[in-house]
Amino acid sequence: MSSLHFDERVAIVTGAGNGLGRSHALELARRGARVVVNDLGGSLHGDGQSTDAAQAVVDEITAFGGTAVANRDSVATEEGGRAIVQTALDEFGRLDVLVNNAGILRDKAFHKMDGAMIDAVIDVHLKGTLFVTQPAFRAMREAGYGRIVNTSSASGLFGNFGQANYGAAKAGIAGLTRVLALEGAAYGIVANAIAPIAATRMTAGLLGDLTAHVTPEGVSPVVAFLAHEDCPVSGAVYSVAGGRVAKIFVGETSGAILEELTAEAVRDQLSQIEDQSTYHEPTSLDMATAIIARALS
Ligand code: NAI
Known part of the structure; x- marks a missing residue:
């Protein structure tokens, strides 16, 4: 069987300065995609901003001969979303793949969660996915081709204590993915989502014995498949962890x-x-x- 290449393709990966996003960006770049490495370089809770995270991954990519550019806009605003997509169009002249991955956590039992914790998580995950996807979707629709890979979570699809804000956002992203699949179908746009589990700073201390078995690199090949021209499915959500890939469906x-x-x-x-x-x-x-x-x- 032939291998899956991304020559000529241009991809955006949001939140690609760390963890899963970094791994997705490296995987796509190794397969020939030119990559916009977006990351605002904040803390796990969404505080602060630094230029280092995105540039460090760009440096890794250029070190093996790949092509990448850093972008430090936040996904959590409409202007940020537009600027991220514009970076791909300005630098590389096209956009084929969008991987929405950026994320933060503000966990608390629901009865103690304040409005700021709800806003921050909904803004980055749910509104962030909408804000980046809309200008990307418009460009893809015009080009008649696009691949969108969103990041949902078992927390939203199955439930998790202490994550009312995060679970609501992640379930919303799964719903958005299905709408995008329907609205994109006539324009060559395919949209799917993953619900990953991987040892990153986000899950530090939470995965117990699983930690050694679930690396970000155990998730990214699924993203590469869903981001490829050959991907035949749209509107699906896959559970991905440590080499196990399973379909999550709504019945x-x-x-x-x-x-x-x-x-x-x-x-x-x-x-x-x-x-x-x-x-x-x-x-x-x-x-x-x-x-x-x-x-x-
Ligand atoms: P991580 O904390 O290592 O990476 C997230 C990246 O997103 C960070 O580099 C951060 O700077 C960036 N980011 C945060 N807010 C941003 C914003 N407004 N604009 C641009 N970039 C921003 O976390 P991890 O584990 O790699 O998570 C990646 C995605 O996978 C997230 O959406 C997360 O919710 C999801 N996920 C992760 C799971 C896991 O087991 N690690 C489980 C289920 C979902």
């Missing part, structure tokens, strides 16, 4: 038709409502409503 049970819909009938037929022995996996709202219409007819 709906066949459900129950309640002759007389009362609170008591719901209680009494809960097991049939919840029965997962048959289920549908709609890939759009249209498909979901068609399934309901069929069941009711």
